[in-house]
Amino acid sequence: MKKTAYLLLFSLLVAFSATAQSTANVKIEELNTKTFKAKVWDFDKNKSFKRQGKLPIILDFHATWCRPCKMLAPHLQAIQNKYNGKLIVYKIDVDQEPELAKKFKVEAMPTIVFVNSATSFKSELGYRDYAEFEALVKSHFFKK
Numbered sequence: 001m002k003k004t005a006y007l008l009l010f011s012l013l014v015a016f017s018a019t020a021q022s023t024a025n026v027k028i029e030e031l032n033t034k035t036f037k038a039k040v041w042d043f044d045k046n047k048s049f050k051r052q053g054k055l056p057i058i059l060d061f062h063a064t065w066c067r068p069c070k071m072l073a074p075h076l077q078a079i080q081n082k083y084n085g086k087l088i089v090y091k092i093d094v095d096q097e098p099e100l101a102k103k104f105k106v107e108a109m110p111t112i113v114f115v116n117s118a119t120s121f122k123s124e125l126g127y128r129d130y131a132e133f134e135a136l137v138k139s140h141f142f143k144k
Helices: 002-024 033-039 067-082 098-103 130-141
Strands: 057-062 088-093 111-115 122-125
Touching: 033 088, 033 098, 057 067, 067 088, 067 130, 111 130
Parallel strands: 057 088
Antiparallel strands: 057 111, 111 122
C-alpha cells in the first residue's frame, strides 16, 4: 500500500514538474517591421495608432550595446512568465528597426512602451528594479 502511494505521489510530482517547466520560460519575441505590423500596429493601413489584438502589450525598445537594457531584460522575462496569457512582451532592437523607434519617438534606451488601449500607449524611459517595474506593469494594465 505504501509503495503504491509513493508511486502515485512521485507520478504527480513528475507531472507537476513537467507542467511547471513547460510554462516557466515563455520566450520573448524580437519583432522586425513585418512582424510588428502583423502583431502590434499596421501603420501602412492605419496612420494613427491602432493596435492589433486584445492583450496588453509591452514593447521593449533596446539596443544590444545598452547596459541598462541588459539589466532590464531579466525583469521583462520574469513579467512575461508571471503574466503569461494576460499580456505580451515584445523586444525591438532600435539599431535593427530605426523606423519603429522613430514611430514611438524613442531617443534613449531602454524605452518601454505600454499598450493597453486600442488607440493609445504610454512610454517609460530608463531602467527600473523588478519591484518598480512590476508596479509600473500593474499601474498600466491591472488597476483595480
